[in-house]
Amino acid sequence: GESVGLHLPTLSVQEGDNSIINCAYSNSASDYFIWYKQESGKGPQFIIDIRSNMDKRQGQRVTVLLNKTVKHLSLQIAATQPGDSAVYFCAETSTRGDMRFGAGTRLTVKP
């Protein structure tokens, strides 16, 4: 069936290094792909999204890459900081308006 999933459940990086979090999807009909950050005890927060007709989009310290050929989405965080430690979710939204999430990757930043 259709699904949104992640390659790795955990990622540990050194402060100042770049982080890359990956996501695989299978629904080719999705409109948007989105990355959310969730800190402990809080609801998810929007980081960045990318429309299905784009390959790359940059924000502040973050870049999202979309490879439709292999149905792969990635989130790159530049100069990772301790405040970036959280669980990161990729999500997709279809033409119906529903939004579905992957299982999440826990990012730990070591000082």
Place this chain on the structure above:
Amino acid sequence: DAGITQSPRHKVTETGTPVTLRCHQTENHRYMYWYRQDPGHGLRLIHYSYGVKDTDKGEVSDGYSVSRSKTEDFLLTLESATSSQTSVYFCAIGAGRGTGELFFGEGSRLTVL
């Protein structure tokens, strides 16, 4: 922060009892969503609404019903709670299909004994 509140924030109930969670927004957003979050499963969509009285099922809708009689309120009802419905429930709102951004509430932790 987006104006979205969930109530109650914490609830403990017994198997077989009805439970209603409320989501209230002050942003006048068209779309509202209910998700549940469990360890190892991330966020799973229960039901969503794309307008007053317009709702649709998500991926884990069995055992849940919703109602949206006003733009600002989206209710999630467990008619007869079961232990498998112990979870953290998140409400989210969104402006529409033209954006990928949802705003989430703080969550409601439900324990079914």
